[in-house]
Amino acid sequence: DQQVKQNSPSLSVQEGRISILNCDYTNSMFDYFLWYKKYPAEGPTFLISISSIKDKNEDGRFTVFLNKSAKHLSLHIVPSQPGDSAVYFCAASSQGAQKLVFGQGTRLTINP
Amino acid sequence: EAGVAQSPRYKIIEKRQSVAFWCNPISGHATLYWYQQILGQGPKLLIQFQNNGVVDDSQLPKDRFSAERLKGVDSTLKIQPAKLEDSAVYLCASSLVPTSGGDPDQETQYFGPGTRLLVL
Numbered sequence: 001d002q003q004v005k006q007n008s009p010s011l012s013v014q015e016g017r018i019s020i021l022n023c024d025y026t027n028s029m030f031d032y033f034l035w036y037k038k039y040p041a042e043g044p045t046f047l048i049s050i051s052s053i054k055d056k057n058e059d060g061r062f063t064v065f066l067n068k069s070a071k072h073l074s075l076h077i078v079p080s081q082p083g084d085s086a087v088y089f090c091a092a093s094s095q096g097a098q099k100l101v102f103g104q105g106t107r108l109t110i111n112p
Numbered sequence: 113e114a115g116v117a118q119s120p121r122y123k124i125i126e127k128r129q130s131v132a133f134w135c136n137p138i139s140g141h142a143t144l145y146w147y148q149q150i151l152g153q154g155p156k157l158l159i160q161f162q163n164n165g166v167v168d169d170s171q172l173p174k175d176r177f178s179a180e181r182l183k184g185v186d187s188t189l190k191i192q193p194a195k196l197e198d199s200a201v202y203l204c205a206s207s208l209v210p211t212s213g214g215d216p217d218q219e220t221q222y223f224g225p226g227t228r229l230l231v232l
Contacts, residue, residue, distance in 0.1 A: 043223030102154030
């Protein structure tokens with residue numbers, strides 16, 4: 001039973017354009033959502049988070065949107081840069097930022 | 113500030129052998145996590161410690177996996193005996209704030225580079 005799903009295994013975007021990564025969840029108890037970024041041979045690195053009391057959180061080029069009624073969140077990267085090429089994991093929790101449930105990941109490739 | 117350290121980085125063993133992984137969290141971090149990441153999947157939580165006590169080990173296969181954090185700092189994760197399906201990356205993470213309450217923004221988990229295990 002996959003509670004957090006990232007249905008796109010990969011995404012290719014041109015440098016300078018917007019990258020949109022999507023994530024769906026099924027557990028209505030989740031109230032905190034995070035995005036992690038992972039480079040090869042490294043551990044995941046925290047990118048941005050959002051609480052269920054908000055519908056948007058912004059940090060520089062990164063914005064996360066939460067649609068609670070649709071149980072959907074998305075990560076927007078504008079403008080996309082070559083260094084953004086990585087695997088992005090969506091994660092959710094019903095206990096703050098603890099006991100995270102991760103999605104399968106989306107591999108983002110930024111083309112020059 | 114030094115990050116989460118893990119060793120070894122890579123390990124190849126045969127099935128039925130035993131293996132151990134070591135993790136040193138960020139200094140001062142009370143909470144430590146072990147995750148298993150199978151190829152093509154996201155990390156799955158195996159066990160969570162607060163200081164030297166277990167908070168959650170509900171997803172740890174206790175017939176073959178064990179973990180300890182004796183002095184509330186370093187931790188080891190052991191598999192005995194290993195099976196083919198244990199091939200994965202084992203990630204250690206740590207966070208600052210203890211389990212009870214707290215600001216989620218203060219509970220951010222910081223991950224180590226992982227140990228890649230191949231069971232033949």
